[in-house]
Amino acid sequence: MAIIVNLDVMMAKRKMSLNKLSEEVGITLSNLSILKQGKAKAIRFSTLELLCRVLDCQPGDILEYRDTTAETPELLYTEI
Amino acid sequence: MKALGNKSLSAILARVLTVLWWLEWVTFAFVFTFAMVVAGVKKSFTLSIPVNYSAITLRKIIPVNNEFSAGVLNSTSGNLNLTLDSSWQHVALLLTALTTVFTLAIMITFQLKAIFSSFTRNLPFHDANIRRIRNIAFVLIGYSVIQWLLILVVNRVLAANFRWEQVQLTYSFNLSALATGLVLIVIAEIFRLGATLENENKLTI
Numbered sequence: 658m659a660i661i662v663n664l665d666v667m668m669a670k671r672k673m674s675l676n677k678l679s680e681e682v683g684i685t686l687s688n689l690s691i692l693k694q695g696k697a698k699a700i701r702f703s704t705l706e707l708l709c710r711v712l713d714c715q716p717g718d719i720l721e722y723r724d725t726t727a728e729t730p731e732l733l734y735t736e737i
Numbered sequence: 738m739k740a741l742g743n744k745s746l747s748a749i750l751a752r753v754l755t756v757l758w759w760l761e762w763v764t765f766a767f768v769f770t771f772a773m774v775v776a777g778v779k780k781s782f783t784l785s786i787p788v789n790y791s792a793i794t795l796r797k798i799i800p801v802n803n804e805f806s807a808g809v810l811n812s813t814s815g816n817l818n819l820t821l822d823s824s825w826q827h828v829a830l831l832l833t834a835l836t837t838v839f840t841l842a843i844m845i846t847f848q849l850k851a852i853f854s855s856f857t858r859n860l861p862f863h864d865a866n867i868r869r870i871r872n873i874a875f876v877l878i879g880y881s882v883i884q885w886l887l888i889l890v891v892n893r894v895l896a897a898n899f900r901w902e903q904v905q906l907t908y909s910f911n912l913s914a915l916a917t918g919l920v921l922i923v924i925a926e927i928f929r930l931g932a933t934l935e936n937e938n939k940l941t942i
Contacts, residue, residue, distance in 0.1 A: 688942050698940040 661721045664693045667712045682707045740856075746854035754850040761846055765839040772835060776828040784831070785816045786891060791905040814909070817895070841876055848873050862932040870925040877918035881911040 668678060675693070679686045684704065691697050692704075705716055712719070739745035776781055785909040790813060798808040823826045855863045885908070892906045 684942065691940065692942045697942045698937050700942050704942050736788065 659722055659725050662692055662695050662719065663721055664689075664708070664719055667714055667718055668693075671712050672713050673712070678708075678711060681711045703715070741861060742859050743857060745857065747853050751850060751857050754846055754853055758843065758846045758850055761839065761843045765835075765843065768839075769832065769835060772831060773828070776823045776831070779823060781820050781822050782827075782831075784819045784821050784827075786819065786895070787814065787818050788892075788895070789814045789888075789907045789909045790901075791903075791907060793904060797907040812906070826867035841880060845873055845876060862928060862935045864932060867925050867928045867932065870921055870928060872927060874918045874921035877914045877921065881918065884914075885910050 661669070668675070675686060675689055679689050684692075684707075692700065695702070700720075705719070708719055708731075709716060741747055772782075792811045792813050795812050796812045798810055800807060844886050852869050855861065855866055860866075888908055892908065895901075896906055
């Protein structure tokens with residue numbers, strides 16, 4: 658997916674564990690884990706707002722767009 | 738009363754279907770054994786074939802007052818009872834037909850039991866349910882088509898071997914089974930959509 662979730666980077670910067678973040682944001686540990694691993698299909702604005710408030714950051718610090726289409730042909734060429 | 742979950746309508750239906758499933762197995766075992774014993778003991782057995790035919794007037798119905806005119810009681814279907822000898826070919830045919838009918842009934846009941854059990858566990862959009870509904874649909878559609886083909890063959894055999902005089906054998910197509918099968922295919926697709934939406938909802942944090 659072209660959207661990268663940098664939650665682990667922000668957590669490391671704020672020296673916050675997943676358990677602590679889960680308690681403060683009010684999201685289950687399993688859901689935060691899904692988000693951290695980039696397995697989530699979508700994120701609610703309310704969740705993003707809570708994460709930004711607790712981690713004291715901007716949405717752009719948590720989410721990042723990385724163009725993966727440019728990488729694909731090269732990858733295919735290497736595989737062939 | 739709740740429709741899904743524990744102590745719900747689905748839970749009751751799941752239990753009823755479980756009982757029905759076991760009853761079907763017991764009935765199948767009993768009928769199969771009974772048919773084999775009868776075929777072994779008796780020299781012949783009666784085969785009841787359902788047939789459709791052009792309307793036959795059974796009797797005239799007389800009204801008891803002047804409000805109605807006399808009616809006619811017609812019949813367009815019935816059972817042709819034939820006495821067949823207990824040769825191994827006839828017995829094998831009878832047992833094959835019995836096994837096929839019971840297998841289909843047991844299979845459909847099992848799928849329904851599994852579907853309602855998943856409703857009881859609050860998992861209506863389980864991937865297996867889509868497959869189960871489609872299985873039932875294909876069985877019903879196949880059943881209606883095979884039944885129709887069987888009627889064509891049986892009618893040909895009966896027309897060639899019996900003198901029917903003014904009665905003409907007709908064909909009937911099991912439209913209700915076909916329609917139910919087609920509706921179930923659509924329902925299976927709705928369940929697939931439901932499963933996708935549920936999965937998306939689960940992965941929306």
